[in-house]
Amino acid sequence: MPLVKKETSIKKCPECNSHGVLVKKETIKAIISEYALKRVVGDAFALCMNRNCEISYYSLDSNIVFNTNDLIVPLWYKKDANPIYxxxxxxxxxxxxxxxxxxxxxxxxxxxKLFTGAMKNSDCLHHNPLGKCCHKIIQEIINEEIQDI
Ligand SMILES: [Zn+2]
Known part of the structure; x- marks a missing residue:
């Protein structure tokens, strides 16, 4: 099961041409570095979900793009993420x-949640790069690991 439902109607990533996921500007402003913040204009942005693409957020109404290193945290699904949150x-x-x-x-x-303290102080809108709760990410790891046992 895919982690995030891909939105087929929104503009694709200008770099890799894969489908992105809509993210609120409020989330992006919290996740992006202070330096890159100056380039945030417009209101509609999406996140490139392609593991191999270096683009993170991209604008839906202009040509502005951000790389993964414009963010203050690594994107967990990108190939070089370290650490993987x-x-x-x-x-x-x-x-x-x-x-x-x-x-x-x-x-x-x-x-x-009990063993790791995950989701204790939830403020996903400002911490998770999608602005959504992480329970799906955790569920995917459980699914992967339980298959391995
Ligand atoms: Zn991309």
Whole structure:
């Protein structure tokens, strides 16, 4: 199951031509570096979800694009992400989640929350690059890990 439903109606990433996901400007302003912030104009932006593309956010009504290194946090699904965050609000990494599954037998998102402290101080609108709750990211890691066992 895809992590995020791709919106087929919005403009594709100008670099890789894959479908992006709409993100609120309020989220982008919190995730982008102070330097890159000066280039944020207009109101409609999308996030490129292609693992191999270096573009992060791109404007839907102008030619403005941002790279992954214009952000203050790595995008978890890009190929060179380090660290890979599962929960941006509580700074819980994918490794933390894997440890909770392997060492503590966590099987559900709720178990992972208990063992890692993920989603404790949730403010996803300003911390998660999509502006959405991270429970789907955690669920995907659980699915991957439980298949491996
Ligand atoms: Zn792209």
């Amino acid at each position: 599962a929960c941006y609000c509580s700074k819980v990494t994918k490794n933390d989640v894997i440890l909770a599954i392997k060492d503590h037998g966590a099987k559900t998102v709720n178990d992972v």
